[in-house]
Amino acid sequence: MFPVINLGPLSIPAPAFILIIGYMAGSFLLDKKAASFSMDSETIDRVLWIGTISALIGGRLSFIASSPAAFKGDILSVLSLNPALLDPSGGLVIGITAVIVVITRQKIDYWMFLDSLTPFLGALIPAYFLSRFASGNGYGFATNLPWGIYLWGAIRHPVQLYLTFTALIPLAIILVYTPIKNLLPGSTFFLFSAATSSYLIFFSAFQVPGSNTTNGIRIDQILYWVILFVTLFLYNFRIKTTPDMVHHEIK
Amino acid sequence: MKTYLNNLRIPISVAVLLAGLAWIWLSRVPEGSRSNSLEAAQVGFSAPVFSLTSLDDQNIGLADFKGKPVILNFWASWCPPCKAEMPAFQQASLELANTDLQIIAINATSQDSLNDVRQFIDQYEITFPIPLDLTGSSAKNYLVHSLPTTYFIDKNGIIVDVIIGGPIPLSLLRIQANQLLTD
Secondary structure, rough: OOOEEEOOOEEHHHHHHHHHHHHHHHHHHHHHHHHHOOOHHHHHHHHHHHHHHHHHHHHHHHHHHHHHHOOOHHHHHHHHHHHHOOHHHHHHHHHHHHHHHHHHOOOOHHHHHHHHHHHHHHHHOOOOOOOHHHOOOOOOOOOOOOEEEOOOOOOOHHHHHHHHHHHHHHHHHHHOOOOOOOOOOOHHHHHHHHHHHHHHHHHHOOOOOOEEEEOOEEHHHHHHHHHHHHHHHHHHHHHHHHHHHHHHOOO | OOHHHHHHHHHHHHHHHHHHHHHHHEEOOOOOOOOOEEOOOOOOOOOOOOOOEEEOOEEEEEEHOOOOOOEEEEOOOOOOHHHHHHHHHHHHHHHOOOOOOEEEEEOHHOOOHHHHHHHHHHHHHOOOOOOOOOOOOOHHHHOOOOOOOEEEEEOOOOEEEEOOOOOHHHHHHHHHHHHHHOO
């Protein structure tokens, strides 16, 4: 766990720093791989920026909307740089909505857009897990295994490291093998999403849950399973309803 | 080969989904697996206890506020974000005076001077308890890597949130206080 990087008089919050590095690496890979998915890198960059800015503004607005009375007499705090004043889920919904609006208006192909986004997500997701490791959040159950780490009074499963290393596998596959020939547009994203939700279902079992359980079942795992279900359903449905391309694929 | 794999696509998908469901069931959380009986400076754990003295030689310890939610801040007089957020803490303490919630701001005295601390308290007209961490032991127990750092502790003594860095605006203190008081 290393929540702060102290560089002389500077104290840099390590989780935020790692996330920014992951975002930048993702943007770089997105630019590099855009042509592989028949997309213009400038267009994708623009959409990504609009999505990011919308998510940040939306996250702040959603946070304010959840407790407007708290800002009475302290209206300037709506401009605070403190990230604790962000609602991540609200920001995500607003960011995704903004992206959908932009790609619809600009008549960008949804499936190709999703495919071209996978290198970005492939870099951002391991950075996210590493940032959780740096913050000490998402720690694992106690273990006797030799690779356990001492954290919060016990030798524990380094769950966030399991997730970080596993998340690097889809990233490596994307970097080495994309574009996969004769694959239906959207398939790269679906396969990436299915892989991510699968390993999250698996490794969440080693993590000490917060209060989000019902009868011992983790709500997080149920959410990942629903994502996996939707992903596989859409993937199979899309292949079934696009006979020309399937025919092309199995030729 | 590709045709064969294509025919297996749906059975593989169903198998993956069923395996996922089975794993979710098998990995249910065992009773008593929560770690909150342990003391650690992390969300979900019991807040490390401390017993320190104030400028007027009064003993101040976390145990004094048992059963009450606590906002615990670590600060130093030379730290700019600590200066920026202290008026918000003072305002919040006045607004919350009629509630059970207690604001405590531990001064990292091992990195500060008593004169500066006294001056700081006078300048910001602070009325809530300011224990002095003369040896740095409390900052060490709370793994304070950076100032300011603030812990939000519920009435059961469990840390529910940690904010490293600042300044924390008054609005956020109000929201956090409200959550601590309603939980």
